[in-house]
Amino acid sequence: MATMEVEEQREMDNNVMCLLTDPEGTALGAPMYVPQKFGPKELQQMVNKLINNEEKMPYAFYISDQELIVQLGSYLQKNKVSVEKVLTIVYQPQAVFRIRPVNRCSATIAGHTEAVLSVAFSPDGRQLATGSGDTTVRLWDLNTQTPLFTCTGHKNWVLCIAWSPDGKHLASGSKAGELQCWDPQTGKPSGNPLIGHKKWITGISWEPVHLKSPCRRFVSASKDGDARIWDISLRKCVICLSGHTLAVTCVKWSGEGVIYTGSQDCTIKVWETSQGKLIRELKGHGHWVNSLALSTEYVLRTGAFDHTGKQYSSPEEMKQVALQRYNKMKGDAPERLVSGSDDFTMFLWEPTVSKHPKTRMTGHQQLVNHVYFSPDGQWVASASFDKSVKLWNGITGKFLVAFRGHVGPVYQISWSADSRLLLSGSKDSTLKVWDIRTQKLKQDLPGHADEVFAVDWSPDGEKVASGGKDRVLKLWMG
Known part of the structure; x- marks a missing residue:
C-alpha cells in the first residue's frame, strides 16, 4: 500500500x-x-x-x-x-505557413534621381511602388526586377504612397499637398490631381475592402491640420475632417469603419465616416503623435489576398473573403490601436471600449518614430531615434525586449507575414532582421550607401524592398 x-x-x-x-x-x-x-x-x-x-x-x-x-x-x-x-x-x-528569412540582396535598381522616400508592395505581393524626392512614383516588375512605369505629374517630393487593398489603385501624396491616383496596370494617372490640402501630405489610408468593394475611398492627412476623405470615382473630396489645431501626422482607416488621426496637437481623434463627425478624442501624450498602428493592419492592407496567391473574379467575392479574414483575425476582442510620440512614450488603446489608454508604454530614450503591430496582432514593435527597436506584448502592452545593433536612428520597421521576423531600416545605412523567438539579431543587411528611409516586407513573405538617400531601390531575398 x-x-x-x-x-x-x-x-x-x-x-x-x-x-x-x-x-x-x-x-x-x-x-x-x-x-x-x-x-x-x-x-x-x-x-x-x-x-x-x-x-x-x-x-x-x-x-x-x-x-x-x-x-x-x-x-x-x-x-x-x-x-x-x-x-x-x-x-x-501560429501562421500555418513559414516564410524564408531574407539574407541577400537580389537586385540594386537605379532609376530615381533623388532619395527614395517610400516603398510599398501591392496587397498580393506581385507589384512594388516607390515614391521619391524626384517628384515621381515608380512601379517595378518583381519578376524581372526592372522598372515598369514612371508615373509623372507631381510637382514636388512624393512623400507617401498607398495601395488600395483590392490592388486596383495606387494613391500618392506630395509635399505640395496634392494627391494623385494611378492605375498600376498602365502607370497612367486616373484623372486629374486631387486638390484641397494646403500643405504637404503626411499619410494615406484606404477604406478596408471588407467594408466596401471595389475600393473607392481613401483618407489623407496633411500638415495643414485636416484629414480629407476622397472618392476616386467622383474624383473629389467628399468629407473634410477638421478639428485638430496643428498638423495631422498620421491616419488609419480602421476595420470597424472609423478613422483615427494623430496630430502634433498631442491628441488622437476618432471620426465616423458617413458625415465626418468626431466621435471621441484620445488624450494622454505630452508631445506630437508621430505614428499609429492597428492590431488588424495586416489583414486590412491585404484584404482578400493571402499566402496562397488566389485571385478573385468579383468585388463581392473579394469583400466576402476579406470579411472572413478580418473577423478571424480580430476574434471576439476589440480592435487595438497603438500610438507613438515625440514624448518618448507609446499608448495602447481599445478606442471602441474606452477613451482612456489601456496602458502607457515607456522605455525609449528619444522620440518614437514608427510603431507597428505584427500580422497576428500579438506583438507591437517600435522604432526610435534612440537607435533601438523595442518589442512589446500587443495585448497587454508589456515591454519584452530591446533590439540593439543600429548605430543611428531607426526610421521604419516592417514585419514578415508569419509574425516571426521583424525588419528595421536606419539612418546608419543598414537593414537588420530580428528573430522574435530567440529575441536576437538574425541578419545584418548592409549595402545601402546612405540612410535607409523606407522598408517593406512583401505580404507573401518572399521579398524585402528598401530605399533611401542613395536613390537606389534594393530587393532582398531568402
Whole structure:
C-alpha cells in the first residue's frame, strides 16, 4: 500500500498544475496537472484536442511572455519557477505557413534621381511602388526586377504612397499637398490631381475592402491640420475632417469603419465616416503623435489576398473573403490601436471600449518614430531615434525586449507575414532582421550607401524592398 502511495506521490511531483489561456486571458477549461516532460509538441496535441480542432493547428506556448521551446521541467528549473503555484501557459495560434528569412540582396535598381522616400508592395505581393524626392512614383516588375512605369505629374517630393487593398489603385501624396491616383496596370494617372490640402501630405489610408468593394475611398492627412476623405470615382473630396489645431501626422482607416488621426496637437481623434463627425478624442501624450498602428493592419492592407496567391473574379467575392479574414483575425476582442510620440512614450488603446489608454508604454530614450503591430496582432514593435527597436506584448502592452545593433536612428520597421521576423531600416545605412523567438539579431543587411528611409516586407513573405538617400531601390531575398 505504502509503495503505491509513494508511486502516486512521485507521479504528482513530476506533474505541474497548469492553466491554459488564449492571449486575451480566456482560460481553456480548469487548471490541470500536466507532466513536466511535456513540451510544445504534447501541449499542441492537448490544445487541439480540448478545442476539438478537426484540422491540427500549430500553436506556440508562452509563460510570462517567454516562448516555451523545451520541456516544462527544464523551463521550470532554468527559470527557477515554483511548482507550488498554478502555472499559466498562453497558447497562441501560429501562421500555418513559414516564410524564408531574407539574407541577400537580389537586385540594386537605379532609376530615381533623388532619395527614395517610400516603398510599398501591392496587397498580393506581385507589384512594388516607390515614391521619391524626384517628384515621381515608380512601379517595378518583381519578376524581372526592372522598372515598369514612371508615373509623372507631381510637382514636388512624393512623400507617401498607398495601395488600395483590392490592388486596383495606387494613391500618392506630395509635399505640395496634392494627391494623385494611378492605375498600376498602365502607370497612367486616373484623372486629374486631387486638390484641397494646403500643405504637404503626411499619410494615406484606404477604406478596408471588407467594408466596401471595389475600393473607392481613401483618407489623407496633411500638415495643414485636416484629414480629407476622397472618392476616386467622383474624383473629389467628399468629407473634410477638421478639428485638430496643428498638423495631422498620421491616419488609419480602421476595420470597424472609423478613422483615427494623430496630430502634433498631442491628441488622437476618432471620426465616423458617413458625415465626418468626431466621435471621441484620445488624450494622454505630452508631445506630437508621430505614428499609429492597428492590431488588424495586416489583414486590412491585404484584404482578400493571402499566402496562397488566389485571385478573385468579383468585388463581392473579394469583400466576402476579406470579411472572413478580418473577423478571424480580430476574434471576439476589440480592435487595438497603438500610438507613438515625440514624448518618448507609446499608448495602447481599445478606442471602441474606452477613451482612456489601456496602458502607457515607456522605455525609449528619444522620440518614437514608427510603431507597428505584427500580422497576428500579438506583438507591437517600435522604432526610435534612440537607435533601438523595442518589442512589446500587443495585448497587454508589456515591454519584452530591446533590439540593439543600429548605430543611428531607426526610421521604419516592417514585419514578415508569419509574425516571426521583424525588419528595421536606419539612418546608419543598414537593414537588420530580428528573430522574435530567440529575441536576437538574425541578419545584418548592409549595402545601402546612405540612410535607409523606407522598408517593406512583401505580404507573401518572399521579398524585402528598401530605399533611401542613395536613390537606389534594393530587393532582398531568402
